[in-house]
Each structure stands twice: as C-alpha cells, then as structure tokens.
Amino acid sequence: MKKSKGLQLGAMLAAMLLLFVVLASTPASAYSAGPRWQGTSAYYGWDWWGSIPSDWKPAIRNAAATWNSAGSVFRLNEDFWTANVYKASLGVNGPQANTDVSGSGQYITSVTTTFNGDKTWTTTGESNKHDVQDVATHEFGHWLFLYDLYGTGDTEKTMYGVGGPGVTKRRTLEQDDKDGIIYLYG
Numbered sequence: 001m002k003k004s005k006g007l008q009l010g011a012m013l014a015a016m017l018l019l020f021v022v023l024a025s026t027p028a029s030a031y032s033a034g035p036r037w038q039g040t041s042a043y044y045g046w047d048w049w050g051s052i053p054s055d056w057k058p059a060i061r062n063a064a065a066t067w068n069s070a071g072s073v074f075r076l077n078e079d080f081w082t083a084n085v086y087k088a089s090l091g092v093n094g095p096q097a098n099t100d101v102s103g104s105g106q107y108i109t110s111v112t113t114t115f116n117g118d119k120t121w122t123t124t125g126e127s128n129k130h131d132v133q134d135v136a137t138h139e140f141g142h143w144l145f146l147y148d149l150y151g152t153g154d155t156e157k158t159m160y161g162v163g164g165p166g167v168t169k170r171r172t173l174e175q176d177d178k179d180g181i182i183y184l185y186g
C-alpha cells in the first residue's frame with residue numbers, strides 16, 4: 001500500500017523533531033563532575049631555571065586574573081615557591097602548550113604547564129605569532145579541569161581547542177567558560 005503524502009510529511013517532521021531534541025540535549029559545555037582542586041585555590045609560579053621570559057609574566061598574570069574575576073570563589077595565585085610554568089621544546093609541529101594534571105582520588109594535586117619553546121611567541125597579539133595570554137588563559141582552564149571544546153558553537157570560548165598565530169579571542173571568557181569554573185568550584 002502506498003503511503004499518503006501527509007503521512008510521509010508527518011513522519012519526516014517527527015524525525016526532524018527527534019533530531020532537534022537530541023541535538024538540543026547534547027551538552028555544549030566544557031565541564032562535568034570530575035577531578036577538581038580540593039580547596040578554592042591553586043598556586044602557579046615560574047620555572048626556577050628561568051625559562052619563562054620576564055616580559056611574559058604580566059601576560060600570564062593577566063590570564064590568571066581573568067579566571068579570578070569570573071564570578072567564582074576559586075583563585076589562581078602566584079607563588080614564589082612554586083615552579084610549575086615552563087617553556088620547553090614540544091616540537092615545531094607540536095601543541096602551543098601542554099598542561100599535565102596529576103591527581104589523587106577525585107582531587108587534583110599538581111599541575112604543570114609547558115609553553116612550546118619551538119613556537120614563535122608574542123605578548124601583544126602580533127598576527128604571525130602565538131599569543132602568550134591567549135594560550136595561558138586557555139591552559140589555566142585546564143588547570144581548573146575544564147575540557148577542550150571543538151563544536152561550531154564553541155569557537156569564541158576560551159576553552160575552544162583550536163588556537164594559532166594571531167589568535168587572542170581566548171584571552172576573554174565567554175559565559176560558558178564562567179559557568180564552568182562556577183559549576184566546579186562555586
């Protein structure tokens with residue numbers, strides 16, 4: 001028996017509606033319940049061997065301050081006695097930076113961020129260089145245990161997983177980034 005046109009259209013609409021519901025319920029955020037700092041602060045500091053140039057430090061401090069003003073109680077504090085921010089070779093085709101998170105049980109116990117010394121860096125957003133503050137703000141998001149995002153709706157977010165020369169938009173947090181730190185730490 002042939003289906004009527006109306007029935008076909010109805011089935012198609014129902015399928016589209018179902019697809020929309022599935023798409024709408026897919027989380028588009030950088031956070032979920034997972035490892036986190038036990039308290040409401042974490043400490044960052046420079047590699048004692050001096051791999052981080054002094055003119056990078058204001059840019060990295062700005063990145064921490066950006067998260068500190070996100071509306072959460074959590075604070076990223078600079079500490080002279082802590083050495084966990086480095087610059088080292090990660091390969092010319094390697095990532096801009098790498099953040100390793102170690103933990104015990106459900107809590108984060110230490111974090112190390114390495115900026116790729118094989119890339120060319122800028123602190124002023126020069127178009128052909130990698131921006132320290134853009135990358136530092138993104139990497140500090142990983143310190144909090146926010147994830148990389150790659151969706152079409154994620155491109156303006158700090159936790160967008162794709163960066164590159166001349167990119168500075170991840171210096172500033174979008175609402176979803178702020179929701180992430182508040183969700184994890186209050």
Ligand SMILES: [Zn+2]
Nearest residue numbers: 138142148161
């Ligand atoms: Zn990332």
